[in-house]
Every structure is written in structure tokens, then in C-alpha cells.
Amino acid sequence: MDWICENGGLEANQLNNLTVKGEFAELSENNGEGFLETPVVETEKFKEITPSWNSRTDKDSSVEFFIRLRVEDNWTPYVSYGLWSTDGNNIGVKNYYKDEIIRATDDRIFVLDGKFGDAVQIKVVMRGKNPKLKLIAFSTDAGEDEPVEGDYLRTLANVPLISQLASGHKDAHVICSPTSLTMALKYHGKNVELDQVTRGTFDTGNEAYGNWPQNAAFAGEMGMRAYTKKCKSINPVKNFIANGIPVVASVCMNSKEDLDGAISSFSGGHLMVVVGFDVIDDIEYVVVNDPAANSNTEVRKYYRLDQWVKVWRHYIYAVTP
Structure with missing residues (x-):
């Protein structure tokens, strides 16, 4: 709800x-x-x-x-x-x-x-x-699920590729959230840089960057309509993609084997940008910009959707115009 x-x-x-x-x-x-x-x-x-x-x-x-x-x-x-x-x-x-x-x-x-x-x-x-x-x-977490409406089998190719690990930031290994948010904001035409977003989203209480409401609040400061959302299923994410809007999603897993192609286990949680969905050889994939990459060119990933939904926390940042 x-x-x-x-x-x-x-x-x-x-x-x-x-x-x-x-x-x-x-x-x-x-x-x-x-x-x-x-x-x-x-x-x-x-x-x-x-x-x-x-x-x-x-x-x-x-x-x-x-x-x-x-x-x-x-x-x-x-x-x-x-x-x-x-x-x-x-x-x-x-x-x-x-x-x-x-x-x-x-x-x-x-x-x-x-x-x-x-x-x-x-x-x-x-x-x-x-x-x-x-x-x-x-x-x-209450309420009914929403139906899928529109063509979600597409990739939002203009979402920029930004690696947190190649950023040179002093906390590069823990800035997945502001890196993901930077990609989403730039997609919507906002002239922001990663250093600005990390500074603006840093939570001085727990000395971390992944405070979900504060990330949404920063997007709001940039003129976006942004909020955190609990999803009943993958359907809301598919609807955002069908409407041309990437979303920042939270995942957590105990082993990187839980998600083929993942660079780490992310046992403490991790954020990435969902930019599309695809079907290859009858297998459905979620297309993401995963900031946990060694270079910008390695940010775009295809994860098996059946594996990804099991490690997804069912939370997203919805960042819309």
C-alpha cells in the first residue's frame, strides 16, 4: 500500500x-x-x-x-x-x-x-x-498487487553506466546507493555528479550512504518526485520500465552463487538500477546497471529474473519527473 x-x-x-x-x-x-x-x-x-x-x-x-x-x-x-x-x-x-x-x-x-x-x-x-x-x-507491505500494464520487455539504454568501484571515492566499496541514484538522476537530465550525491545522501547518524528515505529526499531536492516503495511482486518494477522509468532496487544475499554473474555476496545489502527486462532462449532476465563493477563498461548486467527476485528485498526508490 x-x-x-x-x-x-x-x-x-x-x-x-x-x-x-x-x-x-x-x-x-x-x-x-x-x-x-x-x-x-x-x-x-x-x-x-x-x-x-x-x-x-x-x-x-x-x-x-x-x-x-x-x-x-x-x-x-x-x-x-x-x-x-x-x-x-x-x-x-x-x-x-x-x-x-x-x-x-x-x-x-x-x-x-x-x-x-x-x-x-x-x-x-x-x-x-x-x-x-x-x-x-x-x-x-499491505494491499493488493498491481497488474502488469504495458510493454516491459525493453531496455532503457540511456541510463548512464557508473561504477562505484572505479569512481575513486574514498568509500567506493559502500556507495552503491548514491551511485545508483546518480545514474537515475542523470537519466532524467539532472546535472549532478557522484561526489555531490554521496555528500548529499550521507547519513551522519549511522555514517552510511544507503539510507533509503534520505536518498529519495535528495532526489526530491533535485526537483524529482521520489519515494521509497515496498513491492508485492516484480509487477510494479515492470510497470515503471514500461513507462520509461528506471528504478533503484535493494538486494541482499548470503552467497554470490545465489545470483549468477554477481561480483559479491552483498550480505549487508546492495543497490542497483533496474533498466529493463529481456527474454533470451526462453529465460527471462532483469537488465540492471550494477554499480559493483570494476569499470564503467562492466556495469550493465543481465541477471536471471528467477534468481534475482529471490535476493531482491522487494523495495525500490521510485524516482520520477
Whole structure:
């Protein structure tokens, strides 16, 4: 289940010292603090949820995203996802919230002990010199799958090939997420470089680059509509490809033998860009730009789809115009 609030929908929320102007919620007073709080959003029962936001910030402004869940008639406290500000000025969360009901991580919240969430509420606090909020969203593991619509057997050839390992970055072995996001942004015509994206997506809380909501938030700062999404199956990914949109996907496996052609096991998780699908000798393949390559020319990979879906975490970054 995806829930997205944007454009005119922002006015339906409680606004404190905020005004909606066009597609943005802005501070009524240029330099200060205000907040947006949604009504309670009823959902189908879910076990996990991932949040997203899109904003415009700078070194003098920030947004702080909070989310709370209703689990069997009990509300959790609001969980903060840190102070977000573009270009490396964010302040991440070092110790995410955990109690007997939920466990929060840098990209998801899990409902524990066989319980289920059935409602969500979001609050966004905006501080500083004219921050702007464009979109808030969450995606859960609940809901029905979507059918495949359109011709997905195609390859988006114009997605650039960028190797994280050949980048020369000091953390080259762990920048799969910003490298993948750079490829997606460049495909959409954004003039960004890998160093800029790694700096902007770095999570100072856990000192890592793979914070999914912060990667989506950075894409939002670049003028994209971006959110993290839990997929019931491969169908949503096929639909994005059919519509000419590559997606960043998360995989995790214990052995590189689980995925023919993989350079490593990626036991800690790995991000790559899905750019198409193909059928060769009656075998279906997912076509990806895998940044874990020794050179740019080796980034394009064909992975057997039946193997790939088993190591895929069923999460993507949807980055659209």
C-alpha cells in the first residue's frame, strides 16, 4: 500500500505557521519554525513500513520527519528520521527507536511479536530560512498487487553506466546507493555528479550512504518526485520500465552463487538500477546497471529474473519527473 500526499493535498493537513503556496508548504514567517501534521491515516494491516519526503532546503534550513503507528489500538511515540538538509548538512539518528511493539531502522519500521499496524500519522517540523515541503509518503507491505500494464520487455539504454568501484571515492566499496541514484538522476537530465550525491545522501547518524528515505529526499531536492516503495511482486518494477522509468532496487544475499554473474555476496545489502527486462532462449532476465563493477563498461548486467527476485528485498526508490 502506498500513501502519498502532495500538491493540493497538503492543505488537508493541520498547518502550524505554514502556508501552502502552489505545490509547496512553506513557513508563514520566512525564518522560524512550523509544522504539518496529517490526520490519522487508516490502512490495511501491515508488518513493515517505509517513509519518504521531498523538500527544498539549504544550509540555513531543515525539515524533520516524524511518523507514528497504531498497533492494536495502541499508538507508538512519534519516531524521528533526523534533521534533513541538503548538501551534506543533515543530522542523522544514531539510535533509532525500539520498544516491545516496533523496531525502527534507518529506512523501515517493523511491527514486532506477530502484531500488525493499522493506522499511521505523520508530522513534519520545518525550521530555518524558508524550507519548503513538497511531498510526504509511506509504503507498507499491505494491499493488493498491481497488474502488469504495458510493454516491459525493453531496455532503457540511456541510463548512464557508473561504477562505484572505479569512481575513486574514498568509500567506493559502500556507495552503491548514491551511485545508483546518480545514474537515475542523470537519466532524467539532472546535472549532478557522484561526489555531490554521496555528500548529499550521507547519513551522519549511522555514517552510511544507503539510507533509503534520505536518498529519495535528495532526489526530491533535485526537483524529482521520489519515494521509497515496498513491492508485492516484480509487477510494479515492470510497470515503471514500461513507462520509461528506471528504478533503484535493494538486494541482499548470503552467497554470490545465489545470483549468477554477481561480483559479491552483498550480505549487508546492495543497490542497483533496474533498466529493463529481456527474454533470451526462453529465460527471462532483469537488465540492471550494477554499480559493483570494476569499470564503467562492466556495469550493465543481465541477471536471471528467477534468481534475482529471490535476493531482491522487494523495495525500490521510485524516482520520477
